[in-house]
Amino acid sequence: MSSSSTTSTLTLIGQDIAIYIGITILIIGLLGGLLNIIVFLSLKTFRESSCAFYLLIMSFADIGQLLSGLLSRIMISGYGTDWQTQSYFFCKFRSAFWQFCTSMSYTCLCLATIDQYFSTC
Numbered sequence: 001m002s003s004s005s006t007t008s009t010l011t012l013i014g015q016d017i018a019i020y021i022g023i024t025i026l027i028i029g030l031l032g033g034l035l036n037i038i039v040f041l042s043l044k045t046f047r048e049s050s051c052a053f054y055l056l057i058m059s060f061a062d063i064g065q066l067l068s069g070l071l072s073r074i075m076i077s078g079y080g081t082d083w084q085t086q087s088y089f090f091c092k093f094r095s096a097f098w099q100f101c102t103s104m105s106y107t108c109l110c111l112a113t114i115d116q117y118f119s120t121c
Helices: 002-042 050-079 088-120
Strands: none
Touching: 002 050, 050 088
């Protein structure tokens, strides 16, 4: 009896962590990404820089990565709602979109670094 109550307690703790920490990270990440987009689009110094274009695209990719990866993980671990089992299309699309956003984010970061290097040489 003791091990089953311990297991259920740990499961509830894991769900609470997934819900509260995950939602906190999601909100902070979305706010940070949106603020990056606002800054890169509104300030003239960033609109004229080609490096800022890469960072702007990276911000969009990071938001897509948060929404496709973390939001579904919060729903699965925290609430027990698995959208991937309800729709075959969503299962494949989510995985492909998350991989696309991840690779696009890293690519834009590398291109921004290369652009800064060549513009200062």
